[in-house]
Amino acid sequence: MARTDTDTTPAPPATERGRRTRRKLLDAATAEFGERGFHEASIASITQRAGVALGSFYTYFGSKEAIFRDLVRDLSDGVRMAAAQRLAERDMDALDTERAALAAFLAFAREHKEIYRIIDEAEFVAPESYRAHYEEAAQRILGRLRIGAQGGQLRDDLEEAHAWAIMGMNVFLGLRYAVWAQEGDAPDEAERAAQAANSILVEGIGSKN
Template identity: 50%
Template structure:
């Protein structure tokens, strides 16, 4: 899936529980937003369905209209956070004039997202234990999108290309690792200006990958 393609997310609700009305969609969104706060603050084991419904100001029954269990809403949340990162970054990728500019702008945009949504780290990181499949899928699909952009850049002669079959994958995981750790240190733990941080990292990426 290309990050440039418009995404039509399937519902995050449990099987057979997808909302059928716009009002239902809004309630589902309210529950997911409350789940971000609940799991982001209390973690998966301490977090509870009651905590989520209280934060969302919905009845317990309303929760079960959309989700089967705490595990189900957590898994939905991992997919939701993954989609929100992708959607946050997509416009800057679409606006970029070349591949490396795209990656540069994507990093800055990601750092801004991490600063505004610090709970994303706790949720994705805890998914390694609470939802290992969702955790792996988040990183594999994110890296696959970066690798596809690098491949396109190589085809256009904008990115340094070798004949190694794994080059774009390795480069994609390297870029993703940089982004994740820079976000943790400088957007979640620290208060540095995302533009400054991205500027330094992007010089490295540009020099490192240019054709």
């Protein structure tokens, strides 16, 4: 993708009203890209969904590519904040933290099933955003593992590979139990899946001391 449009990305809105309009456009873009995919999606349809004049779009985003990139960043932030909120609710040890982070992610994925399609399409439409999404998530997990190791709750030899392994577990459990939830699944299937995955981690990364 040509990078030139990043050079003309407008400054972030300075007013509350501007921030609300930008938010409406991002939410509309989530629906538009999620339903139609990047290539079929149009700026006109995004502004129509948002109830915003077509011309206003360019006050906030330089192009269709630009809003797509900003949306990937926005969804990354959403995943991060969904977990952070859950983790802030109470003091948890490191294994509870991973369980809660997975539960938060599964809940977020159930509420925002488009997230998989949009992030996955970023591999083709905005490869740098795609890679940043996963590299940053792996770094967040690694940070949690290190805190758990320092606290003596987790093994002290955990490294980047463990973080990628845990991220992969979480992403694929979300794919199976949120996006591809099946008719035969029990109502608490996602919850059971999260516990099953956590049972791997309790013994697999928990400290033996």
